[in-house]
Amino acid sequence: MKMETLKRVKAVRSKAPLRLGFAGGGTDVSPYCDLHGGYVLNGTINMYAYCTIEPTDNEKVSFYASDLNEEFTSEAIAEIETEGNNILQKGVYNRVVKDFCGGKPLSLKMTTYADAPAGSGLGTSSAMVVAILKAYIEWLNIPLGEYELANLAYKIEREDLKLLGGKQDQYASAFGGFNFIEFKKSDVVIVNPLRIKNWIKNELANSLILYYTGKSRKSAKIIEEQIRGTKENDADNLEGMHEIKEIAVEMKNAVIKGDFDCFAKCLSDGWEAKKKTASCISNQYIEEIYEFVIKSGAKSARISGAGGGGFMVIYCDPTKLYDIKNKLKEKEGSVMTVEFTEKGTQAWTIY
Secondary structure, eight states, X not given: OOHHHHHHXXXXXXXXXXXXXXXXTTTTSTTHHHHHOEEEEEEEEEEEEEEEEEEOSSXXXXXXEGGGTEXXXXXXXXXXXXXXXXHHHHHHHHHXXXXXXXXXXXXXXXXXXXXXXXXXXXXXXXXXXXXXXXXXXXXXXXXXXXXXXXXXXXXXXXXXSOOOOOSHHHXXXXXXXXXXXXXXXXXXXXXXXXXXXXXXXXXXXXXXXXXXXXXXXOTHHHHHHHHHHHHTTOHHHHHHHHHHHHHHHHHHHHHHHTOHHHXXXXXXXXXXXXXXXXXXXXXXXXXXXXXXXXXXXXXXXXXXXXXXXXXEEEEOOHHHHHHHXXXXXXXXXXXXXXXXXXXXXXXXXXX
16 A cells, blocks of 8 residues: 555554354364364354554554553554563564565554453454454555464464464454364364354354353463473373364264254363363362352353363353343353354454
8 A cells, every 4th residue: 555545544443353162272272283183163252352553654653452551652663572561562563564564664553452351261362463463454455365364363473472372263353253163284274164054043142151250361371281281192181182172073063953952062071171181271260150050050161262260151041041140140250141243353444
């Protein structure tokens, strides 16, 4: 895009959906997926990461993460140190300037926020990177499709910023909808969008409760233990990972067919298998909440994402959903229901 066109832009906005991980989480993390291949089933929901870029002519770069109460301002330079606050904004800026601007700095003000905190188990951090990238793609007219966008977001997080994690969140947020995603050697990722009948999606949405435990967590410790277990061929770790992968296939088939008894069983079996892969995936508080919701009438439940805290996904008969939500109000966390979304990340320009 020509510089005079860039100057006419008042703002570029974007949003990228968060996701519910139903099965397979952890098998998208290297080296497991490189050695054994990974499968993940997830669906995006009506919670988002948001980004606004406002072009400026003051030769400065300003980042504001409203939800984190973080801000950073510097002279417009080609590469910003990625320490301290606003590391996601810094990391994406550096890569965009390097790869798409020939090293020429950009002058801008960026504001970001998300509907869920980092560490919630909904892929918030990766969705934020996808949203920020999408805003730059819109502003600078960068020719990247969903695969290229997701892969670049992954590289920024895992390679540039050295943040531990898997690959599913970037692809879920870029593509949107229900996806069965395959992870193979050499960073090969295949996204299989699932054509799920409307009645199945409606039934599933009306059977799920999201309960925020009130405790966000850093997933790095869990992922470090999983990576170490894979590298050391730890029997429990590998058994759990293999089971998780098999359950992802079984749950995909259950969702396509509308076999909700099988879905509920897969949700529980996947949670039990996941707990084999790292010691800190669950804790006393999580187990107490799990037992509470099962005794309250839920069929199954699991923590979304890496584990250790964040959101619990609870599956129940729709006729019991209201009662279970009311009972959960006795606890310290917060309760919400689910609405699935079909679209991936989006961006638009304000002139």
